[in-house]
Amino acid sequence: MADNRKAKLEALVERLRAGDPRALGRALTIVENGGAAAMALTEALSGSFGKALIVGFTGPPGAGKSTLVDTLIHEWRREGRSVAVLAVDPVSPVSGGAVLGDRTRMGAHSLDDGVFIRSVSARGHLGGLCAAAHDMADVMDAAGWPLILIETVGAGQSETEIAQVADLSVVVCAPGLGDELQAIKAGILEIGDILVVNKSDREDADETAKHLEGMLSLRSGPKREVSVLRVSASTRSGVSALKDAVDQRLTTAGADRQNKRTARKRVLAVQRFANRITAGIPDEDFAAMGAVEVDRAIMRAIGSMSIETEE
Structure with missing residues (x-):
């Protein structure tokens, strides 16, 4: 399953770099929707920015x-x-x-x-x-x-x-x-x-x-x-x-x-990291959490991110 996703991503990147407008439209939709697919795509294209x-x-x-x-x-x-x-x-x-x-x-x-x-x-x-x-x-x-x-x-x-x-x-x-x-x-x-x-x-x-x-x-x-x-x-x-x-x-x-672009990349990296952490904490639970519980939730989110990276 993971190999199939990787192959599709590589094919999309190749078509986009070749100037295919449909590939560009698809890539923009993926990035606009966010999530893991968007992160994988931007990382694959980062050398062309x-x-x-x-x-x-x-x-x-x-x-x-x-x-x-x-x-x-x-x-x-x-x-x-x-x-x-x-x-x-x-x-x-x-x-x-x-x-x-x-x-x-x-x-x-x-x-x-x-x-x-x-x-x-x-x-x-x-x-x-x-x-x-x-x-x-x-x-x-x-x-x-x-x-x-x-x-x-x-x-x-x-x-x-x-x-x-x-x-x-x-x-x-x-x-x-x-x-x-x-x-x-x-x-x-x-x-x-x-x-x-x-x-x-x-x-x-x-x-x-x-x-x-x-x-x-x-x-x-x-x-x-x-x-x-x-x-x-x-x-x-x-x-x-x-x-x-x-x-x-x-x-x-x-x-x-x-x-300016270097500074922007740093800001985006921090924002992405923060978003991935907060995504693991349900909104309805956050208000009821104490400081210790918030710290534990953050550590769990960071731990899950490390596992994803290794995979």
């Missing part, structure tokens, strides 16, 4: 992130570059899956072999992504996609996790979506490498851009040279300039990019 450039797009609902990503895909495809997209959607109250399925707003690329789009449900995960977003981006990387775009769910609060995954974070804003101080409270501006005022054809767009430029002086830490670009995704005005700015920033990511 780290080649892709990852760009994250975050911002409040209604800012036009999907439309902007769609127009940027057109720009990169005109240059012959292949693009993969991981779009995180709100969870459907009916199916529990992603609300927009395979991203109907990017349907124009469905017949383009140089574009791969995958929608995934946030499943209640905070931070603007889903729990498996890190691993799903890595799987796309291993499949040979050189440029990966990640669009966050657009919840408007605490969407800062994208900075841990992406080499470059683009914060998309739109005129008239609330006072600028809320963005600081949410922490979104703190992680932006490029700030974009979308829908720049509106009269209040310049005012919003000036607000953002003024707020940059309040940012703490080393990120002080941040561009504020005016773009209209619907008319494609300024989109080419944004694409050039993203490309330029990616070329200078350098050592920071590698350091």
Whole structure:
């Protein structure tokens, strides 16, 4: 039985590395569902991670992130570059899956072999992504996609996790979506490498851009040279300039990019270890446990993990 699972895993990995889109879709589903199969797959592909450039797009609902990503895909495809997209959607109250399925707003690329789009449900995960977003981006990387775009769910609060995954974070804003101080409270501006005022054809767009430029002086830490670009995704005005700015920033990511990925791997390793421990403790029992009982449950979980590794 174990040999059969191993053979299937090796076949899937081989097809994925060969560029089979169906194998990529299957691999992404396995990783999204989590569990032992997901861990085995990511471990088998780990030697192929780290080649892709990852760009994250975050911002409040209604800012036009999907439309902007769609127009940027057109720009990169005109240059012959292949693009993969991981779009995180709100969870459907009916199916529990992603609300927009395979991203109907990017349907124009469905017949383009140089574009791969995958929608995934946030499943209640905070931070603007889903729990498996890190691993799903890595799987796309291993499949040979050189440029990966990640669009966050657009919840408007605490969407800062994208900075841990992406080499470059683009914060998309739109005129008239609330006072600028809320963005600081949410922490979104703190992680932006490029700030974009979308829908720049509106009269209040310049005012919003000036607000953002003024707020940059309040940012703490080393990120002080941040561009504020005016773009209209619907008319494609300024989109080419944004694409050039993203490309330029990616070329200078350098050592920071590698350091960020190393730190992310460590965080994920700790999270996986913690998840495997807590998975062995039923929720209904945890509240009633004392400190000694919790320690014993943790030791049992670690012991079972050691047995699995030996097998």
